[in-house]
Amino acid sequence: MPQYVIEREIPGAGKLSDAELQEVARKSVGVLKEMGPGIKWLHSYVTGDKVYCVYLAPDEETIREHARRGGFPANRISAVRRMIDPSTSG
Numbered sequence: 001m002p003q004y005v006i007e008r009e010i011p012g013a014g015k016l017s018d019a020e021l022q023e024v025a026r027k028s029v030g031v032l033k034e035m036g037p038g039i040k041w042l043h044s045y046v047t048g049d050k051v052y053c054v055y056l057a058p059d060e061e062t063i064r065e066h067a068r069r070g071g072f073p074a075n076r077i078s079a080v081r082r083m084i085d086p087s088t089s090g
Contacts, residue, residue: 001040004063006053007076014048021046024072031070039066054080 044053060077067074
């Protein structure tokens, strides 16, 4: 299944409490359960004013539908073409 990085602009994201982040995660997981196995959240990175989420999904529209149902922004959705890491250097 294709992998995507979703950029979500959420002012103050880095200042959200553990409880607030837990609630956001619960909402996301609830929507994922409703949508079935065709979409999977792998993990997210929280920065100052953005959250970068990594998902597996068949297409961008499925990502957008998850965002609509959950009330989350999806400001940019980028398909992952390749991955590199330190082992790529040879």
